[in-house]
Amino acid sequence: MIFNTENLRDNIKVQTFLGNFTVLLIYKIFFYSPDSFILSILNEILVILTVVTLILFLSDAVHSRRINPLSMVMNVGILNAVIFFMITFSGTLMGGFSEISNGTSGNPGILFSLISFLYSFVIIGSLAYIFLVFKELFFLKQKKNVSTYFNTMVVFFMLASLTSVLKKVPDLGYIRDTFFIISILLIVINSIKISWIAFIIKKEKISLLVLSVIISILFVVNIINGAQSDSYSQTMIQFSAGLNQFFKIMMVYGAIYFSILFFTTLFHIPTAEAFDRKAQEVNFLQYFSKLITESLDFKDLAETVTDITTKVCDAHASWIIWKDGDDFKSIANKNIGYYDSNIITRFILQNLQRKSGEGTMVFNLNRFENKSQLSEEFFNIAVASLKAHNELKGFLVAARKVNLNFDDEDTNAMDTFSDYASVAIENSKLLEESIEKERLEKELDVAREIQRKILPSKNPEYENLTISSVFIPAFEVGGDYYDFFEIDDNKFGFVIADVSGKGISAAFIMAEVKGIFESLSKTIESPKEILIKANEILERTLDRKNFVSAAYGVLDFNKEVLRVARAGHCPIILLRNNIAENLRPSGIGLGLNFSRHFADTLEETEIKLKDEDTIVLYTDGITEAKNSALEDFGDKYFEEILLDNYEKSVSEISNKVIHAVTLFSQNNPQHDDITLVILKWKQKLNIDGEKEWQNLAPQLKK
Amino acid sequence: MAEFSTSVKEVGDINVVYLKGYLDAHTAPVLENTLSNLIDYKKYSIVVNFKELAYISSAGLGVFMAFIEKIRENSGDIKLSSMSDKVFNIFDLLGFPLLYEIFKSEEEAVTKFSETKKLEDR
Numbered sequence: 109m110i111f112n113t114e115n116l117r118d119n120i121k122v123q124t125f126l127g128n129f130t131v132l133l134i135y136k137i138f139f140y141s142p143d144s145f146i147l148s149i150l151n152e153i154l155v156i157l158t159v160v161t162l163i164l165f166l167s168d169a170v171h172s173r174r175i176n177p178l179s180m181v182m183n184v185g186i187l188n189a190v191i192f193f194m195i196t197f198s199g200t201l202m203g204g205f206s207e208i209s210n211g212t213s214g215n216p217g218i219l220f221s222l223i224s225f226l227y228s229f230v231i232i233g234s235l236a237y238i239f240l241v242f243k244e245l246f247f248l249k250q251k252k253n254v255s256t257y258f259n260t261m262v263v264f265f266m267l268a269s270l271t272s273v274l275k276k277v278p279d280l281g282y283i284r285d286t287f288f289i290i291s292i293l294l295i296v297i298n299s300i301k302i303s304w305i306a307f308i309i310k311k312e313k314i315s316l317l318v319l320s321v322i323i324s325i326l327f328v329v330n331i332i333n334g335a336q337s338d339s340y341s342q343t344m345i346q347f348s349a350g351l352n353q354f355f356k357i358m359m360v361y362g363a364i365y366f367s368i369l370f371f372t373t374l375f376h377i378p379t380a381e382a383f384d385r386k387a388q389e390v391n392f393l394q395y396f397s398k399l400i401t402e403s404l405d406f407k408d409l410a411e412t413v414t415d416i417t418t419k420v421c422d423a424h425a426s427w428i429i430w431k432d433g434d435d436f437k438s439i440a441n442k443n444i445g446y447y448d449s450n451i452i453t454r455f456i457l458q459n460l461q462r463k464s465g466e467g468t469m470v471f472n473l474n475r476f477e478n479k480s481q482l483s484e485e486f487f488n489i490a491v492a493s494l495k496a497h498n499e500l501k502g503f504l505v506a507a508r509k510v511n512l513n514f515d516d517e518d519t520n521a522m523d524t525f526s527d528y529a530s531v532a533i534e535n536s537k538l539l540e541e542s543i544e545k546e547r548l549e550k551e552l553d554v555a556r557e558i559q560r561k562i563l564p565s566k567n568p569e570y571e572n573l574t575i576s577s578v579f580i581p582a583f584e585v586g587g588d589y590y591d592f593f594e595i596d597d598n599k600f601g602f603v604i605a606d607v608s609g610k611g612i613s614a615a616f617i618m619a620e621v622k623g624i625f626e627s628l629s630k631t632i633e634s635p636k637e638i639l640i641k642a643n644e645i646l647e648r649t650l651d652r653k654n655f656v657s658a659a660y661g662v663l664d665f666n667k668e669v670l671r672v673a674r675a676g677h678c679p680i681i682l683l684r685n686n687i688a689e690n691l692r693p694s695g696i697g698l699g700l701n702f703s704r705h706f707a708d709t710l711e712e713t714e715i716k717l718k719d720e721d722t723i724v725l726y727t728d729g730i731t732e733a734k735n736s737a738l739e740d741f742g743d744k745y746f747e748e749i750l751l752d753n754y755e756k757s758v759s760e761i762s763n764k765v766i767h768a769v770t771l772f773s774q775n776n777p778q779h780d781d782i783t784l785v786i787l788k789w790k791q792k793l794n795i796d797g798e799k800e801w802q803n804l805a806p807q808l809k810k
Numbered sequence: 811m812a813e814f815s816t817s818v819k820e821v822g823d824i825n826v827v828y829l830k831g832y833l834d835a836h837t838a839p840v841l842e843n844t845l846s847n848l849i850d851y852k853k854y855s856i857v858v859n860f861k862e863l864a865y866i867s868s869a870g871l872g873v874f875m876a877f878i879e880k881i882r883e884n885s886g887d888i889k890l891s892s893m894s895d896k897v898f899n900i901f902d903l904l905g906f907p908l909l910y911e912i913f914k915s916e917e918e919a920v921t922k923f924s925e926t927k928k929l930e931d932r
Contacts, residue, residue, distance in 0.1 A: 584835075587868075608868035610835050653876035655868070657904060676904035696905030700875060709908050728900075738864075740896070779834075780867075 121168070125161035132158050136347075137221045148349075152273050155232075155348040156266070162236045170240045177248060177304055178312050180241045181319055187234040188326040188362070194230060195333045198340035201227065228347040235358050242361060249304040257301075261294040265357055272353035284353070291357055292364075299365045302372050309387075310380035317373045324366035331359045382517075389521055392416045393528060400532045409536050410440035413504065413529045418442055420525050421490060421518040423506035428494070429453050430502040444507065448482050456491055456503065468492040468519035468526070474511075490514040492526035496534035504529060548611070555585035555615035559781075562622050568592050572792050573600065573663065576758035577785045578766055580729075586781030587614030588727045589621055593629040598666045601629045604677065604725040604785060605658035605698075613654070620649060621656055621698075635660040635673035636712040639695065643675070647702045655699035659725065663717075663787070670723065673712045676700065678731070681747070682715065683722035683754040688747040691715070719791035722754055722761070729782035730765070736775035745772075758786040813837075816844040824855045824923050826916060830862040833870035841873045849877065854886020857919040861892040866900055874910070885930075887911070889919040 132154045201223075246258055268287035274280040305313065334340060334355065344352040376383075399412055414426040425444035429436050436457060438449040455476050460469075469491045473479055488508045494501045504526045508514070514522075559581060567575040577590060587607030595601050603625050607617045624645050628638045638660050646656065657676035664671075672680055676697025679690035693711035700706075715721075726746075733741040746765070753764045762784055769782065814837035819826045825848055833841060848856060858874075860866075878888055891913040893901065901912065913919040 606868065608872050610869070651876075652879060653869075653872035655872060655875065655904070657868070678903060694905070694908075696908050700905065701909055705908065709905065 121161065121165045125158070125165045128154065128158045128161050133225060136225050137218055149273060152270060152348055152350045155351050156269065159232055159236060159351070159354070162232065163239060166236055167240055167243075170237070170244060177245060177308065178316060178319075180244060181316065181323065184238055184241050184362070185319060185323045185326070187238055188323060188330065191231065191234055191330055192326060192333070194227070195330060195337050195340045198227075198337055198343060201339075224343050224347060227343060228351065231344070231355065232351065235355060238358055238362065242365065245302075245304070245365075246298060249307055250301070251303075254301065257294075257298055261291065261298055264291040264294055265354065268357060269350040269354045272349045288353070288357070292360055295357075295361045295364050299361075299368045302369060305369070305372050305376050306383065310377075310384050313373055313377055313380050317370065317377065320366045320370040320373060324363050324370060327359050327362035327366060331356065331363065334359065385517070385521075389420055389524075392420055393524070396525075396528055396532070400528075400535065406533070406536045406540055407440070409532055411442070413525075413532070414440045414442040417504060417506050417522070417525060417529075420521045421506050421514065422508075423490070423514075423518075424509040425449075425486070425507045427453075427505050428502055429456065429505060431500060436502070444486075445483060448484060448486070449505075451478055451481055452486065452489060452505070452507065454478075456489070456505065460491075468514075468522045470514045470519065472513070485509060487511040488513055490519060490522055492519075492522045494526055494530040494533060496530050501530065501533065551612045552583070552585060555612045556581055558612075558615040558619055559585055559589075562589060562619055564590075564592055568594055568600070570600065570665075572665070572790045574758045574788045574790065575785070576762045578762050578783070580766070580778065580782040582610075582729070582778050582781050584610040584779075585612075585615050586610055586727075586729060586779075587618055588729065588781035588783040589618045590725065590783050590785050591622060591625060593626070595629060595633075595662070598664060599633075600663045600665070601661070602663075602725070602785065602787070603629075603658060603660045604727065604783060605656050606677065606727045606781075606783075608653075608655050608657075617650070617654060617656065620646075621658070625660070633662065634712065635662055635671050636710055639673050639675045639698065639710060640707045643698045643702065643706050646699050650699040655697045657697045661723075661725075663789075668717045668789075668791075670715045670717055671712055672715075673710060675710065678726055678728055681724040681726075681750065683724065683750055684718060684720075686751060686754065688751055717789045719789065720755070721789040722750075722758070723787040723789075724750060724761075725783075725785040725787075727781060727783040729778075729780040730769055730784060732780060733769050733773040733778070733782070734776045735772050738776070741769055741772050758788045762786050814840055816841055818844065818848070821857075821920055822924075823853075823927070824857055824920055825853045826857045826859055826920070828859045828862065832865045833863060833873075834865070834867035835869035838869045838873050841870070842876065845873065845877045849880060852884070854881050854884045855923050856881065856886065856888045857916060857923070858888060858890050859892050859916050860890060860894070860897050861916075863894070863897055866897055871901070871904060871906070878909075887923070889913060889922060891916045891919040 135151070135154055243258065247254070264287055268284065268291045271280075271284040271287055274284055305316070308316070334344075341352065344355065396412070396416060399409070410428050410430075414428060417423065417426040425442060427438045427441040427444060427449045430439045436453060438446060438453050441449050452473070455473070455478065456471065459471060471489045471491065473486055473489065479485075486507045486509055488511070490506045492504045494504055504522070506514070506518075506522060563579055564577070567577055569575075575592070579588065579590070581588075587609060588605075589607065590604040591602070593601035593603075605618075605621055605625075607614045607621065609617075621642070624642045625638070628641055632638045632641060639658065642658070650656075655676070657678070659672060659674045659677040659680055661670055661672040661680070663669075672691055672693065673695060674680070674691075674693050675695045679692040682689045682691055691713055693713045695710045696706055731741055731743050731746055735741075745768070749765055749768050750761065753761045756764075765784055766782075814829070814831040814833050816830070817828045819828070827841075827844060827848075829841065831837070845856070848854075874888060874890075881888060889911045890901070890906075892915055893912065898912070901907065901910075906912070911919070911922065913922065
């Protein structure tokens with residue numbers, strides 16, 4: 109034995125053991141004589157101390173390792189075999205040495221003492237380990253505090269061993285025998301409480317069954333051998349009678365314990381499989397509930413569900429039939445192709461009404477006429493419904509490739525598991541939705557911010573043109589856009605547009621449209637040409653399903669004319685002499701057509717402006733504003749309000765309209781952006797009070 | 811939320827798509843699905859019946875634009891029919907009558923298809 113003294117410095121247990129060991133060794137070699145009663149008592153005490161300290165030293169080592177009962181049993185078996193050989197060859201071993209020693213002197217010499225000491229010590233070591241294993245096995249998986257039983261037994265072991273010194277006094281032999289018998293009784297009582305067998309898996313149980321037979325036989329053989337072999341018992345008794353007694357007790361303990369272990373294991377074998385399965389099921393459910401909180405991805409989750417399903421109900425394949433609107437489709441296929449799963453899914457859906465019972469349904473595919481279409485042969489399927497809030501979400505399917513029906517236990521397992529799976533799947537869906545919702549809200553914030561920055565921050569001011577603009581964004585950015593362009597001192601341009609779609613994509617198109625009009629308004633004068641050019645530019649970037657309705661106008665202060673072109677936008681309303689005229693030159697929306705057709709059909713209207721002419725630009729957010737009965741605000745009502753107020757200032761008119769729209773749609777959320785731009789033309793007055801007809805440049809007020 | 815649904819009826823080679831309810835940005839994918847399904851099955855002669863459509867938004871209009879190119883490339887067409895005045899007004903404002911054939915009734919649209927077919931066959 110090699111000890112690293114560095115580590116041992118603090119270890120009192122090792123030190124006491126080594127101290128005892130040395131004292132015993134010295135005592136044995138130099139002082140011991142079996143004839144003196146006092147000396148033999150001292151001998152026994154030293155031996156017991158050595159054994160006890162050794163056990164204390166080893167107990168930490170045995171206990172600190174993660175306990176695997178099967179490997180401990182194996183170790184006992186090996187040590188038992190060692191003891192077996194020690195006993196069997198004790199004659200050759202000890203006999204040879206004793207002859208040599210006897211030859212030289214008449215008494216056992218130092219060499220012999222040393223050899224027998226080492227021999228005994230190997231036995232002590234083995235017994236100490238075996239004892240510790242018994243202790244570990246005894247306490248393994250014990251739910252109640254049973255240490256009293258064990259401690260009592262140990263006390264009786266010590267008493268039985270100690271009293272064996274009295275063998276030399278024949279009258280007192282009954283004391284030793286009494287303690288020995290009580291020890292054996294306690295062993296029997298304590299061995300019955302083996303509770304750890306239930307917790308090992310079936311395979312381990314079977315190997316344990318074999319091992320326990322071999323080991324219990326070994327123990328019995330060792331008892332008999334130990335009693336019969338003269339050289340062995342002589343060596344032992346000479347070394348210490350107590351140790352010999354302890355040896356016997358341990359061997360009896362082993363024989364009893366392993367015999368009982370054998371029978372207990374035997375009785376556990378038939379239920380082993382069921383127990384294994386339950387344990388596995390519990391494990392899976394635990395694993396799964398952990399997964400629910402960790403994995404938020406629907407796809408991952410669905411795949412785990414089918415994976416576990418195959419294991420829980422011993423199936424070869426599994427998949428989920430997921431309800432998608434009115435459709436059912438198979439997802440998360442495990443060990444089965446989509447082709448096969450779709451065929452079987454159809455079969456299940458057809459036969460579902462026939463079996464309307466609660467819980468898992470079992471189908472046999474033998475009567476399935478399309479069975480031959482399957483690329484692999486499936487015989488039995490079990491189907492459990494996945495429900496959330498009493499609403500059917502889909503089905504969980506397990507399939508077997510062997511003609512073995514799903515029994516109650518399988519369906520029960522599937523019931524339990526499908527319940528778990530339903531909750532998990534529902535949770536992941538809800539989470540996905542709420543994440544999506546949050547993302548959308550963030551996106552809309554961005555979109556609104558873009559829109560706010562794109563729209564003009566204030567209206568331009570002219571001496572003979574008053575302008576008002578109102579913009580009310582919808583929650584989901586509607587894509588309304590309007591802008592003013594101070595082209596030069598004589599010309600004022602304006603645009604109003606509505607991008608199809610909503611949200612961030614509409615906001616981006618809006619930004620692009622602004623860029624296009626901003627640059628085109630500087631270089632091209634004709635509204636028609638601007639719209640044609642804008643359509644050409646948009647062809648490169650616009651998605652086929654997106655389009656932009658727009659109206660562009662230019663007001664010439666000198667000529668006092670308004671020229672407008674319209675690409676699919678709402679008409680421009682001209683209020684003049686208590687009449688609302690819809691200016692509606694022909695034109696297709698931007699992005700709807702990129703052929704010559706677009707230019708060919710686009711018209712431009714020119715209007716000679718008169719004093720108090722009021723031009724109204726709007727988007728369909730006004731006319732399509734809805735009340736709680738989902739009726740439209742409508743063109744008629746819009747015109748009525750405009751005509752009722754056309755003599756008022758632009759901001760007053762605009763207030764009236766917005767007020768009416770708000771009142772009309774107060775019980776219905778606003779779905780689209782509302783844009784209302786009103787321009788009013790005021791002819792300049794001459795000094796003498798007459799209207800000025802000359803082409804005078806308007807002066808910016810600034 | 812307003813509801814929207816579609817259904818498809820086959821009239822010979824022609825597929826008539828019936829729209830019902832409110833067609834806006836939220837319900838547009840339903841119609842997108844229906845149309846792309848038809849295209850998957852190489853059904854390029856499509857009549858859309860608007861009779862029961864209560865409302866159409868710009869996103870709803872965009873759906874037709876998304877497919878028309880592909881359909882016309884395959885010498886098919888989408889013809890529109892049976893619109894209420896309100897729905898027609900929305901199409902009209904955007905200039906759709908310049909891009910699509912719009913008919914008062916489904917029958918007229920179907921007949922138009924058959925006539926063009928005869929012309930081509932000749």
